[in-house]
Amino acid sequence: MAKRIDVKDLDIYYGSFRAVEGVTMSIEPRSITALIGPSGCGKSTFLRSLNRMHEVIPGARVSGSVLLDGQDLYGAGIDPVSVRRHVGMVFQRPNPFPTMSIYENVVAGMRLNGGRGVRKAEMDGIVEGALQGANLWNEVKDRLDRPGSSLSGGQQQRLCIARAIAVKPDVLLMDEPCSALDPISTLAIEDLMDQLKKDYTIVIVTHNMQQAARVSDRTGFFNIAGTGKPGKLIEMDETSTMFSTPSVQATEDYISGRFG
Numbered sequence: 469m470a471k472r473i474d475v476k477d478l479d480i481y482y483g484s485f486r487a488v489e490g491v492t493m494s495i496e497p498r499s500i501t502a503l504i505g506p507s508g509c510g511k512s513t514f515l516r517s518l519n520r521m522h523e524v525i526p527g528a529r530v531s532g533s534v535l536l537d538g539q540d541l542y543g544a545g546i547d548p549v550s551v552r553r554h555v556g557m558v559f560q561r562p563n564p565f566p567t568m569s570i571y572e573n574v575v576a577g578m579r580l581n582g583g584r585g586v587r588k589a590e591m592d593g594i595v596e597g598a599l600q601g602a603n604l605w606n607e608v609k610d611r612l613d614r615p616g617s618s619l620s621g622g623q624q625q626r627l628c629i630a631r632a633i634a635v636k637p638d639v640l641l642m643d644e645p646c647s648a649l650d651p652i653s654t655l656a657i658e659d660l661m662d663q664l665k666k667d668y669t670i671v672i673v674t675h676n677m678q679q680a681a682r683v684s685d686r687t688g689f690f691n692i693a694g695t696g697k698p699g700k701l702i703e704m705d706e707t708s709t710m711f712s713t714p715s716v717q718a719t720e721d722y723i724s725g726r727f728g
């Protein structure tokens with residue numbers, strides 16, 4: 469079930485380096501939020517803080533809160549593994565397990581999440597549902613036993629999306645999911661995002677302004693004052709407003725290609 473995200477006063481550190489400072493934002497369920505901004509402003513770092521992937525790096529930590537339907541993901545006693553089960557992630561490069569079959573790739577996340585006792589017939593249904601959901605079923609239904617690496621890049625990325633949705637998360641985070649893909653595969657993923665937002669809360673980092681404008685409901689612009697300075701959320705609004713009449717000059721300069 470899609471859930472809302474409320475981030476409050478979030479600072480994100482790598483050791484003593486504060487990479488992101490003071491982010492407060494709300495993300496509605498069943499919407500697509502795009503995060504844009506120049507290289508190094510902390511978009512990926514921020515995204516990883518939304519499912520506690522950031523802290524897998526030694527010395528990395530956050531302060532502030534990230535609420536998922538009101539529950540603080542950083543609260544005492546919250547298991548980060550369970551957080552990642554509820555908040556799934558798709559990465560820049562498609563990363564299926566290369567020697568594992570297409571079928572096993574889809575169920576990999578479920579197996580890690582205690583799905584071992586699930587009966588074969590039920591598992592088959594989940595695999596079909598996830599592959600249907602990722603718009604990949606028709607292309608792979610006759611070769612589910614072939615390795616994940618036998619698919620094209622665009623198909624592999626949809627396989628990774630199927631793997632992410634097979635565990636029925638509440639939120640789907642996507643870090644430049646199309647940057648390694650050709651234009652046709654990119655459009656397939658964008659269409660897919662539009663369908664997925666009926667069931668999920670989606671947050672996407674993208675360098676592609678047209679993509680942000682095409683797919684997202686709201687856009688957040690991050691920026692940095694200079695090297696070594698923390699990234700900050702400068703402005704966040706309806707995507708149509710951000711791309712037509714942003715409130716901050718730096719947003720307009722970035723969107724119109726004057727820097728970054």
Ligand SMILES: Nc1ncnc2c1ncn2[C@@H]1O[C@H](COP(=O)(O)OP(=O)(O)OP(=O)(O)O)[C@@H](O)[C@H]1O
Nearest residue numbers: 482487505506507508509510511512513514525699
């Ligand atoms: N593992 C790490 N250890 C230390 N510093 C890091 C690490 N990863 C990122 N940083 C630093 O954190 C800051 C934000 O990086 P991040 O990758 O989040 O930016 P970004 O906006 O996603 O950039 P890009 O658009 O180039 O991917 C940068 O100064 C970067 O050098």
